Amino acid sequence: MGVRTILFTGFPGFIGARLIPLLLDADPDANVVALVEPRMVEKARQVAGELGLQERLTIQPGDITAPRLGLDEATSRRLADETVAVHHLAAIYDLAVPLAIAERVNVEGTQNIIDFCRACTRLERHNYVSTAYVAGQRRGTVLEADLAAGQAFKNHYESTKFAAEVLVRASMDEVPTTIYRPGIVVGDSRTGVTQKFDGPYYLLRTIQAAVRRHTPIVQPGAMSAPFNVVPVDFVIDAIVTGAGDPDFAGETLHLVDPDPISASDLYARLCAAYAGKPPALRLPWGLVDQSLRLAPVRHLLGGTPRESLIYLNHQVRYDTARATELLGRHGVRCPPASEYVGPMVAFFREHEDDPAFAPLH
Structure with missing residues (x-):
């Protein structure tokens, strides 16, 4: 069967540090390679040690904004051959972020992750964490299938996460993908x-x-x-559930309170x-x-x-019909x-x- 690697971005962030142990529990044969920008490597290794996951969690210095994710050719090729799942959480979440930084991390970084996914020979799923706020300034009800509706945006965070999701959507014919859109966590x-x-x-x-x-x-x-608003444990449970169920491939899910x-x-x-x-x-x-x-x-x-x-x-209200149906099969619900x-x-x-x-x- 060979090595089963999960490539993960966004560690040691709050969601990432809680999500990785559950992903490893759900797939006992897998290991995680966390791609971490150099300035965060020491912190990431510290958190990995606190989680007790040293043997199954490798901290790999890299850069999502660089070609080949900042990896040398040999490392990039090896990871592409070993990776069965990608979890892309890394992003700039600051609502006041300048446009140039947001574009580089949120848009160009996501395109580089998609390019890596395309190079993977055994990829089962790209799990992409977007945001409900790709809807921008739309009002009324927004469906999970909705994306581009001519909307304006409140800030560069929203506009660049929208642009990134456009790229992810365009890749879904060739890359098996699930898009998760949390509300405010x-x-x-x-x-x-x-x-x-x-x-x-x-x-x-x-x-x-x-x-x-x-x-x-x-x-x-x-x-x-x-x-x-949505609690972090629901977001994590939803991603772990979706990553392990083939029926979630091709879906875009609003991870928000349905009521x-x-x-x-x-x-x-x-x-x-x-x-x-x-x-x-x-x-x-x-x-x-x-x-x-x-x-x-x-x-x-x-x-x-x-x-x-x-x-x-x-x-604005975010419809959760598909999320409620698919997650409900596994008993996962957003608490009020x-x-x-x-x-x-x-x-x-x-x-x-x-x-x-x-x-x-």
């Missing part, structure tokens, strides 16, 4: 464990700031849009869990949006960047927010002053 639904307090955690920062100042909790806008609560409902639940009271004051979104350049307003909202706030008032707000807040409370959890921006 938060911590584990049971333990609350996460890696950074960004995204929805800025809402907790807003609540925290008000509690510490002994001032009313402010709500930024109506926040009436569905909030497409999302509104952003205001989530905010009220976070307020209740953290502060024991609801928000006392709603600021009109137009006023918030125009005032975010002012330091006092940013301080009032716990340092929340505009790039994150605009998602709270964007009216009511099940994990408690653990999410408890973990935040435990680590809210730990600089290790501070967002990059």
Whole structure:
């Protein structure tokens, strides 16, 4: 049968560090080669050691933005002969990322991964992690089969992930592929464990700031849009399940809550869990949006960047028909927010002053 290698990008990221052990459990004959940019190799080896996977997890220095993934010809050829699955998670997720960097990592990097997939002689699946936000500024219901609809985008993260998915879609006739589109990922639904307090955690920062100042909790806008948040354990379970089932090949799956609560409902639940009271004051979104350049307003909202706030008032719903059907066959479901707000807040409370959890921006 020969060596069974899973090529993995995105390690030692939060999802990658949790996903790799489960992939190895699901395929006892496989090993993982994690392609890691040189500056992260030491950290990756440390995390691999903590996972106890040294014998089955190899850290391979490389660069998805370079031809042949930054590998010498012999290594590239050997990996192409041994690789049976590719998991491509590496991307720039920063909502304020400059265009040139986003294009190089998200678009050119994905094209280089596709080129590697085409060179693989035994490839069973390319598992590509996209995002629900390739839909950009579309409103209403977005289907899993949808991609290009003339939409504009809120930032370069969205536009370059869209461009990358266009490339992946174009390769699917020759490369067996599953595309996963998560929403906004938060911590584990049971333990609350996460890696950074960004995204929805800025809402907790807003609540925290008000509690510490002994001032009313402010709500930024109506926040009436569905909030497409999803716990990391569901995303991981979905990818492990999809990678092991041939029926998932050729599918694009929205990994979001099929029945999302509104952003205001989530905010009220976070307020209740953290502060024991609801928000006392709603600021009109137009006023918030125009005032975010002012330091006092940013301080009032716990340092929340505009790039994150605009998602709270964007009216879009992501259909999950195929994900619900295929994952349901395996008993995998997205837990409702009511099940994990408690653990999410408890973990935040435990680590809210730990600089290790501070967002990059």
